Amino acid sequence: MDNASHAGASLRIRKLSKVYGGITAVDSIDLSASQGEFLSLLGPSGSGKTTTLNMIAGFISPSSGEILVDDQEISVLPPYRRDIGMVFQHYALFPHLTAAQNIAFPLERRRLPRRVVAERVSEALDMVKLGAFGHRYPRELSGGQQQRVAFARAVVFRPKLLLMDEPLGALDKKLREDLQGEIRRIHRELGITFVYVTHDQEEALALSDRIAIFNRGRIEQVGTSEELYEKPATEFVAGFIGEANSFSGKVVHDGGGLALDTAAGMLRVDTDLPPGSQATLVVRPERLGIRRAGEPGRSNSVKATVGETVYLGSSRRFEIVFDDGRTGIVRESAGGGPAIATGERVEVTWRIEDGYVVASGAAAREGRDGV
Amino acid sequence: MRVRLSGRMLLWAMTTVAILWLTAPVLVLLPLSFSGRKSFRFPPDTWSMRWYESFFTDPAWHASLLSSLKVGCLSTAASMLLGTMAAFALHKLDFRGKAVVTAILLAPMIFPAVVSAIAIFGVYLAWHISGTLTGFVAAHTVLSLPFVIVAVRSSLRIFDWRLEQAAASLGAAPLETFRLVTLPLIAPGILSGGLFAFVVSFDEVVVSLFLQTPFMRTLPVQMYLSVTESIDPTVAAASTIIVLVTVVAIVLAMFFWPTRRMSHG
Numbered sequence: 001m002d003n004a005s006h007a008g009a010s011l012r013i014r015k016l017s018k019v020y021g022g023i024t025a026v027d028s029i030d031l032s033a034s035q036g037e038f039l040s041l042l043g044p045s046g047s048g049k050t051t052t053l054n055m056i057a058g059f060i061s062p063s064s065g066e067i068l069v070d071d072q073e074i075s076v077l078p079p080y081r082r083d084i085g086m087v088f089q090h091y092a093l094f095p096h097l098t099a100a101q102n103i104a105f106p107l108e109r110r111r112l113p114r115r116v117v118a119e120r121v122s123e124a125l126d127m128v129k130l131g132a133f134g135h136r137y138p139r140e141l142s143g144g145q146q147q148r149v150a151f152a153r154a155v156v157f158r159p160k161l162l163l164m165d166e167p168l169g170a171l172d173k174k175l176r177e178d179l180q181g182e183i184r185r186i187h188r189e190l191g192i193t194f195v196y197v198t199h200d201q202e203e204a205l206a207l208s209d210r211i212a213i214f215n216r217g218r219i220e221q222v223g224t225s226e227e228l229y230e231k232p233a234t235e236f237v238a239g240f241i242g243e244a245n246s247f248s249g250k251v252v253h254d255g256g257g258l259a260l261d262t263a264a265g266m267l268r269v270d271t272d273l274p275p276g277s278q279a280t281l282v283v284r285p286e287r288l289g290i291r292r293a294g295e296p297g298r299s300n301s302v303k304a305t306v307g308e309t310v311y312l313g314s315s316r317r318f319e320i321v322f323d324d325g326r327t328g329i330v331r332e333s334a335g336g337g338p339a340i341a342t343g344e345r346v347e348v349t350w351r352i353e354d355g356y357v358v359a360s361g362a363a364a365r366e367g368r369d370g371v
Numbered sequence: 372m373r374v375r376l377s378g379r380m381l382l383w384a385m386t387t388v389a390i391l392w393l394t395a396p397v398l399v400l401l402p403l404s405f406s407g408r409k410s411f412r413f414p415p416d417t418w419s420m421r422w423y424e425s426f427f428t429d430p431a432w433h434a435s436l437l438s439s440l441k442v443g444c445l446s447t448a449a450s451m452l453l454g455t456m457a458a459f460a461l462h463k464l465d466f467r468g469k470a471v472v473t474a475i476l477l478a479p480m481i482f483p484a485v486v487s488a489i490a491i492f493g494v495y496l497a498w499h500i501s502g503t504l505t506g507f508v509a510a511h512t513v514l515s516l517p518f519v520i521v522a523v524r525s526s527l528r529i530f531d532w533r534l535e536q537a538a539a540s541l542g543a544a545p546l547e548t549f550r551l552v553t554l555p556l557i558a559p560g561i562l563s564g565g566l567f568a569f570v571v572s573f574d575e576v577v578v579s580l581f582l583q584t585p586f587m588r589t590l591p592v593q594m595y596l597s598v599t600e601s602i603d604p605t606v607a608a609a610s611t612i613i614v615l616v617t618v619v620a621i622v623l624a625m626f627f628w629p630t631r632r633m634s635h636g
Contacts, residue, residue, distance in 0.1 A: 059536050079539040080548075092537035096555045105551075106541035157542065 008036035008193035009070045009160035011056070016065030018051050025051045027217040028065065033210075038187050038194045040204040042240070043214030049197045052214075053163050056195065057086050069161060080109075085154035085162040085192075089169045091146045093138040099149045100125065100134035106157040124152040127186065144175045148182070155190060164196045168203065180206055201241055213237050229284075234358055238282040245288065245328040247281045247302075248360055260357070263324040264302045271357035278360040285331040287354035290318060290346050301349040304328070306342055320348060397614055404607035411602060422608040432605060435593035436612075441504065442589060443572040446511035451565040453512070454519025455557075461520070462527040480517040484577035487514070492581040502584035510578050515568030522567065526560025526629035559627040566624035570617050 011033040018026040026048040033039040041049035054060040056067055058079030067075050074082055093102050103124050107117040125131050128148035138146050147167060154162060167183075168176040184207060187194050198204050204211045205225045213220040213228065213236070221233040225241075232238035235246060249262035251273050259266045260281050273279050290306075307319040307327070318330040318340070330348060340346060399413055407417030426432045457476055461469065479487065491510050495501035500509075530553065538548040576591040583592045590609060597606045 057536075057540060059539075079536070080542050080544050082540075083542070084540065086537070086540040088533055088537060090533065092531070092533045094534060094537075094552055094556075105538070105543070109542035109547065153541065 007160065007191050010035050010068075011039075011161060011193060011195065012066075012068040012071075013052070013056075014066040014068070016052065016055065016067065017063045018048075018055060018060060019063045024217050026055070026062075029217075029219050031212055031219060031222065033193050033195060036191045036193055038184075038196065038207060038209045040196045040198060040208035040211045041214055042198055042201060042204040042211050044240075045199060047214035048217040049199075049212075049214040050165060053165055053195065053197045056161075057084060057163055058082050083157075083159050085157070085159035087147075087150050087154045087162070087164040087167045089166040091138070091143075091150040091170075093146055093150055093153070095138050098135050098137055099130065099141065102138070102149055103134075103153045103156050106153065110157060120156055124156040127189075128152045128182070143171050144179060147171065147179065151183075151186070155186070155192065159192065161193045161195065164194065166198055167196075169198075169200075176203070183207060205241070211241075213240060215240075231356060232282060232358060235280045235282070235360065238280075238356075238358065243285050243329050245283045245285065245330075247283075249279070249281075251275050251277050251279050251357075257352075264322050264326075267300050267302070267355070268352050269355055269357050270352050273357060273359055279357050280360050282356045282358060283350050283354060285317070285329040286315075287350055288328075288330040289349045290320075290330045290332060290340060291349065292340070292344070292346060299350070299352045300355070301347045304346055304348050306340055306344045306346055309340065309342060320346070322348075397611075400607050400610045400614075403604060404611045406604050406607070409602065409604065411604065411607075422604045425603075425605045426608045426612070429605065432590075432593060432609065435588050435590045436609075438504075438507075438587055439573055439590040442507040442511055443569050445504075445508040446515055446572045447565050447569040449508065449512040450515045450519045450568045451561055454516050454564055454568075455523050455561050457516070458520045458523035458527060462524060476520055477517045479514050484514075484575075488578040488581045491578055495582065501582050502587050504587065506582055507579065507587065507589070510582060511572040511575060514575060514578065515571040518567035518571060519561070519564035522564030522624075522628065523557060523560045526557040529629055530557055557629070560629040563624045563627035563629070566620045566627070570620045570624075573616060573620075574613055 013031040103121045212222045221237045228241045238244045247262040249260045304320040304322045310317045406415035407419040500506035538552045579589045579592045
């Protein structure tokens with residue numbers, strides 16, 4: 001795969017919408033991927049990520065908006081003229097053709113000479129480590145092998161953009177992890193731009209350069225794994241990426257600084273939101289400390305009761321119940337800290353800078369750039 | 372336990388009776404076709420192959436077999452083509468009155484044959500195609516079309532339409548996709564429908580009886596006329612041959628009938 005034209009394409013989506021009989025599946029989204037980027041579309045089912053992918057592929061026509069690949073509008077082209085590779089969740093291999101014939105299919109459609117087709121097919125089979133399996137029919141291959149063939153078939157014609165629709169969704173966990181490694185390797189080798197749809201946040205975190213979080217037909221936030229984890233733009237993102245403890249309330253003045261007036265009490269916060277606005281404070285489990293009630297703690301503390309505790313080797317995980325009835329999670333490194341048992345009254349504490357404040361509800365949508 | 376056992380025996384007994392009932396005609400005809408005498412005496416007291424010889428040498432029988440094969444093959448080809456197109460339209464399109472169109476297309480399956488026959492005969496007299504090959508083929512095509520439609524529809528129902536999307540994403544235009552992906556995968560359904568269509572044509576007698584002339588008659592018509600005119604055990608040989616052809620065709624059709632197993636990769 002030494003072809004210079006084989007680099008990735010840039011993708012830019014502007015104000016893209018899809019409305020089905022009054023129901024808005026995709027609501028005016030903006031999204032872009034730079035050349036060679038690995039972009040994941042992550043969200044719960046029905047959030048619009050697959051519809052978006054199908055609009056890029058050309059299987060669904062947009063109600064409005066633009067899709068630009070290398071600055072060319074492609075929504076006017078039928079799918080077979082787009083030159084975009086696609087890997088389907090259930091492989092979609094042609095059952096009447098062998099693995100090699102499946103991979104040759106896109107090359108033959110491009111009228112390449114037979115010799116070139118044979119060369120590229122064997123190259124592609126080697127790339128997915130199925131060199132000896134070319135003569136097998138899909139039904140004679142395992143699920144993982146079938147997905148490798150589907151993968152080889154989708155990149156063998158050297159598209160500049162590869163779309164993947166939950167390609168590992170039908171495989172078991174061990175196989176998924178192996179294939180994730182392969183997908184990363186191939187992405188690095190080929191330099192193609194990848195757009196990857198998944199509802200599995202771990203998978204998205206492991207694979208992507210950037211992730212777009214979809215919710216109810218809109219994009220909540222686009223960012224690197226770290227940005228999404230450390231600085232979630234909305235409560236939804238905070239809850240969707242990793243575990244989070246959240247406290248909702250109104251921003252108020254408290255002594256020298258600002259605080260959030262929540263059901264769990266006054267919690268000091270550091271935020272740019274004006275007093276009076278509704279907001280949610282998000283604290284990650286590993287940023288929380290836990291100590292017996294009455295002991296001096298850090299800046300913020302909330303009373304709680306310990307529920308289940310789980311020893312995880314390098315850390316301990318506490319499920320806690322706050323006094324207002326809501327539950328939360330604390331993770332502490334295993335070595336330090338007192339031995340705390342289920343049912344014990346504790347105080348959960350954290351430093352102000354370890355909390356992250358996001359505006360609640362509809363307010364979060366305003367003043368936020370979609371990209 | 373005793374109750375279940377006797378229930379089982381009753382089931383077996385009923386099945387045996389049903390099988391005997393259905394196959395009795397063949398069990399009579401088969402020995403009769405090997406009879407040594409020119410009579411329908413059953414069971415025969417002498418044996419020979421003379422009625423088979425007569426079937427393949429007598430010009431009237433010979434010609435009727437040929438006509439039946441010609442009409443059968445041509446109408447099968449026509450109904451495979453038209454039936455496949457109709458099945459596609461019914462499967463892919465959503466239009467007003469689809470239920471009515473479907474009912475009309477499938478009606479020949481259940482419509483009384485004699486009524487169709489009279490209607491077709493009346494129209495053919497006006498068009499002057501009664502007794503012609505074209506007339507026979509057109510009539511038999513109408514009668515066998517529903518069988519192809521039903522078979523192809525069931526293969527379309529289990530066809531994985533994502534394969535068409537996959538083909539498109541790989542650069543295949545719609546016609547290429549049909550030729551290279553869809554058609555090969557639904558071919559068993561078309562073939563199975565075609566075999567049923569051939570059987571329908573090959574032993575169709577009512578409509579053919581109206582359309583026949585001394586110059587063009589199909590095998591079942593020839594058999595009917597033979598029995599009404601004379602005592603000729605060649606008809607038993609002809610029956611055995613019809614049964615044989617039909618059974619082979621139906622067994623093949625069942626073999627090709629689309630099931631989930633075939634569509635899975």
